[in-house]
Every structure is written in structure tokens, then in C-alpha cells.
Amino acid sequence: MKLLKPTWRWFGPDDPVTLQEIRQTDATGIVTALHDIPHGEVWPMAAIAARKQLIEQAGLTWDVVESVTVHESIKTQTGDYTGYIEKYKLTLENLAACGIRIVTYNFMPVLDWVRTNNSYRLPNGAEALYFDKADLALFDIHLLERKNAANDYDAATVAVAAQRWQQYTDAQKQAIADTILLGIPSEKKLDIPGIRERLQHYKHITRQQLRQHLQYFLQQVVPVAEKLDIKLAIHPDDPPFDVLGLPRIVSSHDDIAFILQMVDSPANGICYCTGSLGAGTHNDLPAILRMIGSRVNFVHLRNVQQDTSGNFYEADHLQGDVDMYTIMKTLLQLQQQQPLPIPFRPDHGHRMLDDLQKHCNPGYTAIGRMKGLAALLGLQRGIAGGR
Numbered sequence: 001m002k003l004l005k006p007t008w009r010w011f012g013p014d015d016p017v018t019l020q021e022i023r024q025t026d027a028t029g030i031v032t033a034l035h036d037i038p039h040g041e042v043w044p045m046a047a048i049a050a051r052k053q054l055i056e057q058a059g060l061t062w063d064v065v066e067s068v069t070v071h072e073s074i075k076t077q078t079g080d081y082t083g084y085i086e087k088y089k090l091t092l093e094n095l096a097a098c099g100i101r102i103v104t105y106n107f108m109p110v111l112d113w114v115r116t117n118n119s120y121r122l123p124n125g126a127e128a129l130y131f132d133k134a135d136l137a138l139f140d141i142h143l144l145e146r147k148n149a150a151n152d153y154d155a156a157t158v159a160v161a162a163q164r165w166q167q168y169t170d171a172q173k174q175a176i177a178d179t180i181l182l183g184i185p186s187e188k189k190l191d192i193p194g195i196r197e198r199l200q201h202y203k204h205i206t207r208q209q210l211r212q213h214l215q216y217f218l219q220q221v222v223p224v225a226e227k228l229d230i231k232l233a234i235h236p237d238d239p240p241f242d243v244l245g246l247p248r249i250v251s252s253h254d255d256i257a258f259i260l261q262m263v264d265s266p267a268n269g270i271c272y273c274t275g276s277l278g279a280g281t282h283n284d285l286p287a288i289l290r291m292i293g294s295r296v297n298f299v300h301l302r303n304v305q306q307d308t309s310g311n312f313y314e315a316d317h318l319q320g321d322v323d324m325y326t327i328m329k330t331l332l333q334l335q336q337q338q339p340l341p342i343p344f345r346p347d348h349g350h351r352m353l354d355d356l357q358k359h360c361n362p363g364y365t366a367i368g369r370m371k372g373l374a375a376l377l378g379l380q381r382g383i384a385g386g387r
């Protein structure tokens with residue numbers, strides 16, 4: 001039975017986890033990006049080739065780009081958005097010339113993934129990423145002071161946020177803001193004035209308009225990707241619901257089906273993320289996976305544990321609300337129909353053991369991800385019959 005390919009996200013030479021250490025985890029492929037290049041600018045072929053050479057010298061392969069970031073002007077269709085699309089195409093051409101064939105991206109407005117606590121203490125002493133709806137409301141209503149923000153939350157959440165605003169220390173409030181604004185490791189963190197400025201660009205953009213902007217982007221870049229034999233993989237919204245009043249359009253079965261239909265091409269595919277989709281109680285993850293089918297171009301595997309208030313933390317990879325057994329079984333069935341291995345990575349991981357005493361990128365610790373990868377590889381082998 002053909003197996004999925006285990007990969008590992010690496011943030012480049014400044015990542016606290018080195019390529020040599022990654023080789024010790026049983027990952028054989030690398031998922032990375034040129035994070036030092038400003039969003040929207042062309043990735044030079046020489047820089048891509050140098051990064052690829054660095055990875056290969058360590059005995060690994062560069063299998064997936066995560067991510068070639070979509071410039072905000074493209075999402076809002078303001079400024080020189082057509083120029084940024086042309087630069088995106090040039091980057092795809094340079095990646096293809098260097099043999100990189102899978103490119104992940106997202107279309108989340110303003111913010112990438114959102115959590116409110118990056119050191120949530122678990123009963124065993126490890127730390128996990130956590131999302132608390134009331135803490136997000138506290139940030140949105142009382143720190144960001146977004147106009148009419150309270151209207152986007154239920155009354156109970158608004159009341160809890162107001163109570164916490166009175167109870168929390170300034171340090172606690174700042175910690176929430178810092179976590180929400182964290183963004184991608186190795187890239188510049190946003191601040192509250194920056195968020196306010198960006199929100200203005202979305203002031204009159206509806207969910208339908210954002211969908212149209214994504215469709216236009218795909219209509220422009222997918223034919224190029226198809227010609228270059230590159231597979232694009234859009235990442236679901238994380239979490240899969242509107243944040244800070246911004247529409248999120250990659251959050252459900254219907255959203256993903258619509259995206260696949262926008263431009264019907266094998267080059268227009270999905271990065272199937274069990275954690276992002278699993279944080280939405282409205283999502284049937286096995287059904288979404290079966291619907292995507294052969295257009296699953298990349299996979300993120302992690303688990304989440306939710307409560308009745310809409311909060312969640314990132315659980316062990318084989319525990320939580322996501323039925324990882326059924327997901328893995330379905331992925332292996334899809335893999336048998338594909339000529340090349342589908343790359344997957346253990347998405348996020350607990351901060352645990354020695355990593356509790358070290359500097360780590362939140363969610364991207366060495367030991368926690370290695371534990372997750374070991375569990376996922378064991379699950380895969382078990383389902384495959386040990387072969």
C-alpha cells in the first residue's frame with residue numbers, strides 16, 4: 001500500500017528547530033517559504049535554488065511551499081492588485097523552474113490563524129494553543145475598539161468580555177493582544193494601529209465580494225499553475241468562522257465545494273487541515289475530505305478539543321474531536337489513486353519536556369510535533385496493515 005509522505009514545516013535558517021534535528025523525527029520532506037521576501041514581491045529564482053540546496057544538503061527534500069502569501073491588495077482588489085497577481089505568476093514560474101510543485105496559500109483577510117493563548121496549561125503540564133471566544137471579544141471590543149464590534153457576539157460573550165476587562169491586569173490584556181497579533185513566525189507582527197488600518201480596506205467588502213475576488217485571482221493564476229505542473233492548495237480559515245467582523249470564505253463544506261467549482265482544474269486544490277476545519281462544529285470532516293477527493297494536494301493533521309461555549313484547545317494528534325482514524329483511512333484510500341505521495345505534516349504540537357525551557361515558535365516545537373508525527377505514522381502503518 002502506498003503511504004502518505006511525512007513532512008515538517010521549517011521557517012528557514014533562523015528556525016529554532018534545525019534541518020539536522022528534523023532528520024531525526026522521521027520526516028523526509030520540508031515545508032517552507034522565503035519569509036524574508038515582502039508579501040507580494042517576486043521570489044527570485046536564485047533565492048529559491050539556494051533554499052532548496054540547503055534543504056537537500058541536509059538529506060531532505062523541499063516538497064511544499066507554505067506559503068506564497070496573497071497580497072492584501074489582491075484580496076480587496078485595491079491598489080495595484082493586478083500587478084501583484086502578475087508577480088504571483090512570476091513566483092510560480094520560478095518555483096517550477098526549481099522543481100517545486102505544491103504551493104499552499106490562504107485567503108484570510110488581515111489576520112492569519114487566530115488564538116488567544118499560546119501557553120494553555122494541560123493537566124499533564126504540557127502547553128497548547130487555545131482559542132477563547134470571550135478573550136477575542138475583549139480584544140475586539142475593548143482593545144481594538146472596532147465600531148459596533150459587540151454586535152458580532154452573543155450577549156453572554158459580551159458580558160464575560162466586559163467582566164474580564166475589569167478583572168484582567170494590563171499584562172494579561174497585552175498577552176491576549178500579542179497572541180492574536182502573532183501571525184507567522186519569522187514575519188513581522190502586526191500591531192493594533194496596523195489592524196485598524198487594514199480593517200478599513202474591508203469596510204465595504206461583503207462575503208460575496210470576497211468570494212468574487214478569490215475567483216478572479218484563481219482565474220488568473222490557475223491556468224499558469226496548470227501549465228507549470230504546479231498544484232495550488234488553499235488553506236482553510238483558522239478558525240473557520242468570521243473574525244473581527246471580517247468575512248471568511250474557506251470555512252465549510254459548501255465554501256470548499258464552491259472554490260473547487262470556481263476553476264475546475266487539478267491545479268486548483270485544497271490544503272486539507274483537520275485542525276482548522278475541526279474547530280467548526282458545523283463541519284463533517286470525513287465528508288469534506290471525500291468531496292475534495294483527488295484535489296487534496298497537501299494535508300495538515302492536528303486535533304482540537306472544543307467546549308460548549310465555542311472555545312477550543314489543540315489536543316494530542318490522536319485525541320480530541322477529530323476522528324483521526326477515519327481521516328487517515330480515507331486519505332490512504334485517496335493515496336492509492338494518486339501516482340505521487342500526498343505530503344502531510346503534523347500541524348502544531350504541544351510545548352513539552354525540554355521545549356518548556358527553550359525558545360520555541362508557538363505551535364512549532366520540536367518535541368510536540370515529533371510526538372504527533374510518531375502517532376500519525378503509527379496510525380498510518382496500522383491502517384495499512386504494517387506494510
